[in-house]
Amino acid sequence: MIEFQAVTKRYDDGTVAVDNLDLTIADGGITVLVGPSGCGKTTSLRMINRMVEATSGTILLDGQDVHAQRPATLRRGIGYVIQNAGLFPHRTVLDNVATVPMLLGAKKAAARERATELLATVGLPAELAKRYPAQLSGGQQQRVGVARALAADPPVLLMDEPFSAVDPVVRDDLQDELLRLQSELGKTIVFVTHDIDEAIKIGDKVAVMRVGGRLAQYDTPAALLANPVDDFVAAFVGRDRGYRALGFLSAHGVEVAPLATVALGSPVEAARAKLDSGWAAVVDEAGKPLGWVSAAGLSTMEGSVQAADLVSGGSLYVADTGGRTGSLRAALDAALSSPAALGVAVDSAGAVVGSVSAEAVLAALADARKAGEVPS
Amino acid sequence: MSWLADNFQRLAEVSLDHLGLAMVPVSVGLLISLPLGWLASRWRLARRILVPVTGILYAIPSLALFVIMPLVLGTQILDPVNVQAVLTIYTVSLLVRAIADTLDAVPESVLAAASAMGYRQAGRFFAVQLPLAVPVLVAGLRVAAVMNMSLVAVGQLIGVGGLGIFLIDGVQRSNYASIIAGIVAIVVLALLVDRLLAILGWALTPWTRGSRR
Numbered sequence: 001m002i003e004f005q006a007v008t009k010r011y012d013d014g015t016v017a018v019d020n021l022d023l024t025i026a027d028g029g030i031t032v033l034v035g036p037s038g039c040g041k042t043t044s045l046r047m048i049n050r051m052v053e054a055t056s057g058t059i060l061l062d063g064q065d066v067h068a069q070r071p072a073t074l075r076r077g078i079g080y081v082i083q084n085a086g087l088f089p090h091r092t093v094l095d096n097v098a099t100v101p102m103l104l105g106a107k108k109a110a111a112r113e114r115a116t117e118l119l120a121t122v123g124l125p126a127e128l129a130k131r132y133p134a135q136l137s138g139g140q141q142q143r144v145g146v147a148r149a150l151a152a153d154p155p156v157l158l159m160d161e162p163f164s165a166v167d168p169v170v171r172d173d174l175q176d177e178l179l180r181l182q183s184e185l186g187k188t189i190v191f192v193t194h195d196i197d198e199a200i201k202i203g204d205k206v207a208v209m210r211v212g213g214r215l216a217q218y219d220t221p222a223a224l225l226a227n228p229v230d231d232f233v234a235a236f237v238g239r240d241r242g243y244r245a246l247g248f249l250s251a252h253g254v255e256v257a258p259l260a261t262v263a264l265g266s267p268v269e270a271a272r273a274k275l276d277s278g279w280a281a282v283v284d285e286a287g288k289p290l291g292w293v294s295a296a297g298l299s300t301m302e303g304s305v306q307a308a309d310l311v312s313g314g315s316l317y318v319a320d321t322g323g324r325t326g327s328l329r330a331a332l333d334a335a336l337s338s339p340a341a342l343g344v345a346v347d348s349a350g351a352v353v354g355s356v357s358a359e360a361v362l363a364a365l366a367d368a369r370k371a372g373e374v375p376s
Numbered sequence: 377m378s379w380l381a382d383n384f385q386r387l388a389e390v391s392l393d394h395l396g397l398a399m400v401p402v403s404v405g406l407l408i409s410l411p412l413g414w415l416a417s418r419w420r421l422a423r424r425i426l427v428p429v430t431g432i433l434y435a436i437p438s439l440a441l442f443v444i445m446p447l448v449l450g451t452q453i454l455d456p457v458n459v460q461a462v463l464t465i466y467t468v469s470l471l472v473r474a475i476a477d478t479l480d481a482v483p484e485s486v487l488a489a490a491s492a493m494g495y496r497q498a499g500r501f502f503a504v505q506l507p508l509a510v511p512v513l514v515a516g517l518r519v520a521a522v523m524n525m526s527l528v529a530v531g532q533l534i535g536v537g538g539l540g541i542f543l544i545d546g547v548q549r550s551n552y553a554s555i556i557a558g559i560v561a562i563v564v565l566a567l568l569v570d571r572l573l574a575i576l577g578w579a580l581t582p583w584t585r586g587s588r589r
C-alpha cells in the first residue's frame with residue numbers, strides 16, 4: 001500500500017506542483033493518476049521513489065516512510081517505466097533488462113538469464129535480445145522498458161506516460177498486454193497518463209488531478225463516468241461519457257436474435273434465398289464472420305460468393321457464452337458499426353451465434369436502469 | 377638513401393620519443409578534461425567560466441606558451457615538461473567544451489531512468505554518461521593527437537627533443553634527406569595514432585553501428 005498523507009511539493013521557483021495530496025493506493029491493482037499536462041502527475045509519482053523530495057507531508061510505502069530509506073536502495077525495489085522508455089542506447093536489449101539485477105549484485109549470467117525470461121514475458125522475440133535500442137520500434141522499446149522495470153521483481157511499479165509516444169494501434173496493444181501481465185503478476189501499479197480513455201481502460205481506480213496539484217476525484221472508472229463530482233471532472237472525462245459508461249455494464253440482458261448467415265463459396269442463388277431484410281453475414285467453415293452480402297451486391301455477382309465480394313463488417317460483440325460477456329458498449333458499437341445495422345454476436349471461440357440491434361441494447365439499458373443496476 | 381640507412385636506428389628511437397612527447401599530454405589532458413567537462417555540464421555557473429576560459433587558451437600561439445611556461449612552472453627553459461604542459465593545455469582546450477556538450481546531450485529520459493533504477497551519481501556517470509560520450513571523446517582525442525604530433529616538432533625550437541631535430545638539423549646542414557625523413561616520420565606517426573584511436577572508438581561503440589529497424 002502506498003499512502004500520500006498531506007503531501008505538498010513546492011519547487012525552488014515557487015511552483016506548487018502538488019498541493020496537500022491525500023491518496024491511498026491499494027496493493028495489487030492499477031491506480032491511474034490522470035489530469036491535464038502540468039497538473040503534478042509526474043511530480044507525485046517521483047515523490048514515491050524520491051526522485052523528487054516532498055516539501056511537506058509523508059509518503060508511506062507498506063507503512064514505512066520512504067524518507068527512512070536511502071534513495072538508491074528504495075529505488076532498486078521499485079520498478080519505474082519512463083516516457084519514451086529511456087533505454088540505455090549503448091547497451092543491448094538484454095543488458096538493459098539485466099541492469100537492476102546486476103546493480104543488486106546478481107552474477108552477469110544469472111541476470112541475463114532472468115532478462116531472457118522477461119523478454120518472453122513482455123512478448124518480445126528472443127532474437128531482439130542482442131539488438132541495441134535504436135534498432136527497435138517505439139512499441140518494442142516500451143516493452144523492453146517494462147521488462148527492465150520488472151527485472152528485479154519489485155512489488156511496486158511506477159509508470160509515467162509509458163505509452164504516450166507510440167501510435168494509437170500499438171498503444172492499444174501495449175495496454176492490453178499490460179492488463180494481461182498484471183492479471184498474472186498482481187503488482188501494485190501507479191500509472192500516470194493525460195489520456196482519460198487510457199485511464200478508464202486500464203485503471204482499477206482513477207485519481208483525477210487538476211492543475212495546481214489538487215485531487216479532484218478518486219474513484220473507479222465506472223463511478224467516474226457515471227458521477228463526476230464537478231464540472232471540471234465532467235469536462236475532463238469527456239462528452240461521450242454516457243456512451244463510454246456502457247463499457248462497464250454487462251450486456252447479459254441484451255436479446256441475441258437469429259442472424260441470417262451464408263457460408264463462403266455458396267452459390268449466389270442460395271445466398272439470395274437466405275437474405276433477411278436485404279442482408280446476410282458470410283461465415284467461414286468454423287462459423288467465424290468474414291463480412292456481409294446485400295441484395296444489391298448479390299445482383300451483380302455471378303457463380304459463388306467470394307471473399308473479394310464482401311462488404312466488410314463492423315466490430316464484434318462477444319455474447320454471453322462460455323462465461324465471458326461483452327459490455328453494453330461492445331454490443332451497441334457492434335450494432336452501430338455494422339453495414340446491416342445488426343451487430344454480429346460471437347461466442348468466445350469467435351463463431352457467430354446471432355445478432356444484436358441498437359434497439360435491443362437500449363431496451364436492456366432501460367431494464368437495467370429500472371432494476372437500479374446503473375449508477376445514477 | 378644511405379643517410380636513411382645510417383640514421384634509421386636513431387630515427388626510430390626519436391620517433392618513439394616524439395610519440396611519448398605528444399601522447400602523454402593527450403592522456404593527461406583527457407584526465408583533466410573529464411572532471412572539468414562534467415562540472416561544466418552539471419552547473420551552469422561552472423559552464424559559464426570553464427568553457428570560455430579553456431576555449432580561449434587555444435587562441436594563444438604555441439611558441440608564446442612554450443616561452444611563458446618556464447616562468448609559470450618554474451622549470452628550466454629546455455625542460456620537456458614545458459612542451460608537455462603546453463600540449464596538455466591545448467588538449468584540455470579542445471576537449472572541455474565537447475565533453476560538456478556531449479554529457480548535456482544524453483537524453484533526460486535516459487538519465488532519469490538510470491536514477492530511477494538506483495544508480496548513484498558516480499555510478500550513473502561511469503555506467504551511462506561516459507560510455508555515451510565515447511564517440512565525441514574519440515573524435516576530440518584524434519584531433520588533439522594529430523595536432524600534438526606537429527606541435528611537438530615546433531617545440532623543438534626550444535629544444536625539447538622529438539622528430540623536430542631532423543628538421544632543424546636538416547635545415548642547418550642543407551640535408552634534405554634528414555628534413556624529408558623527419559616530416560614523413562611525423563606524418564606516419566600522426567596517421568598511425570589517428571587510425572588506432574579510430575579503431576579503438578569503433579570497438580568501444582558497437583551500438584552506433586548496424587542496421588536501424
Ligand SMILES: Nc1ncnc2c1ncn2[C@@H]1O[C@H](COP(=O)(O)OP(=O)(O)O)[C@@H](O)[C@H]1O
Binds near residue numbers: 011013015016040044
Ligand atoms: N524541476 C522543476 N522545477 C520547477 N517547476 C517544475 C519542475 N518540474 C515540474 N515543475 C512544474 O510543476 C508542475 C507540475 O509538473 P509535473 O509534475 O511534471 O506535471 P505533469 O506530469 O502532470 O505534466 C508544472 O507546473 C511544472 O512546470
Ligand SMILES: [Mg+2]
Binds near residue numbers: 041042043
Ligand atoms: Mg508528466
